[in-house]
Structure formats: structure tokens, C-alpha cells
């Protein structure tokens with residue numbers, strides 16, 4: 001299911017993030033004293049990803065992923081500080097009021113609290129996300145989460161609950177991979 005981890009995620013349009021190009025390192029030319037390394041066997045060709053032609057996604061703003069079943073909306077300290085600043089709150093008071101610490105296999109991470117009906121604490125009916133500009137990374141990167149794009153089956157499972165998937169804008173495999181590598185989920 002989208003947005004909240006487990007369980008959660010949020011409406012999001014996948015950002016068009018590009019990885020910075022790695023600097024090239026020049027190899028010293030081999031000399032008589034330093035024999036050139038023997039070439040090893042050729043590396044096996046990388047298997048193309050199942051979404052090599054890209055995937056479609058445009059959020060319909062239906063709100064399914066900000067509401068419904070309980071889930072997790074993870075955020076790091078910088079994101080918590082940014083939301084606190086937007087709300088004009090002391091960062092400690094913000095954490096106490098709007099977040100809880102979730103312990104998981106990778107450690108412990110802050111997660112936004114939820115309302116009694118399971119909706120994210122920052123969701124308002126008829127308004128939507130009230131911290132949209134400062135929403136956590138996992139809300140921005142949906143549905144290009146690493147676990148969602150890991151297989152076609154996983155993608156289809158989530159698409160059954162997110163009407164924005166498999167429709168609208170086409171996102172390239174490169175964009176999807178870059179987004180999934182920084183999906184904002186604990187690892």
C-alpha cells in the first residue's frame with residue numbers, strides 16, 4: 001500500500017533527481033618497471049531492470065496514502081527541524097507533539113504521528129497535506145521506493161491501491177533508480 005511504510009507513503013510526484021557524475025580518475029601509464037595489470041575476465045553484463053522503458057505515475061491527489069490503515073511516515077532530523085520551523089515551533093516541542101520513535105531492524109527513526117482514524121497528523125480533509133512543501137522524503141519519492149520497484153509483482157501490488165500508478169507522466173529508468181536509491185526509508 002502506498003505512502004506509509006509497511007503500510008505508508010504519501011502523495012508525491014517523483015522528483016527529477018540526477019546523480020552527480022563521478023569524477024574521472026586518470027590511470028598512470030604503465031612503465032617498464034611497473035608492468036601493466038593483466039586484464040581479468042570481462043565483468044558479466046548488468047541485467048536490465050524490469051522497468052527499463054520507464055514507469056508511469058501522476059498523483060491523482062486521492063489521499064488514499066495519507067489516510068486509512070496505520071503506517072509509518074519516517075523523517076530524519078533535518079526534515080523534523082524543517083517542519084518545526086514552518087510551524088514556528090521549537091524543534092523539541094515539535095518532536096514531542098507530532099512524532100514518535102519507531103524501532104526497526106535498522107535502528108530507530110522518527111515517524112509522524114497519526115490521527116485517531118489512521119490519517120497522517122498533517123492531513124486535513126478538503127485541504128490535503130498541510131505541510132506539503134516540507135513533507136518528508138518518503139512522501140516525495142513515492143511510488144519509486146526501492147522495495148516497490150524491486151519487482152513487477154511488488155509494483156502491481158501497490159498499484160492496486162494507488163490510482164496514480166501506471167498512468168500519467170512517464171518517468172525514466174534512470175530517474176526511478178536515482179529516486180529509489182534515496183527514497184527516505186530507513187536502511
Ligand code: SF4
Nearest residue numbers: 059060063065162164
Ligand atoms: S494517487 Fe497514489 S500517491 Fe496520489 S494520493 Fe492517491 S494513493 Fe497517494
Ligand code: SF4
Nearest residue numbers: 010066120123129139
Ligand atoms: S506529511 Fe503530508 S504527504 Fe506525507 S503522509 Fe502526511 S499528509 Fe500525506
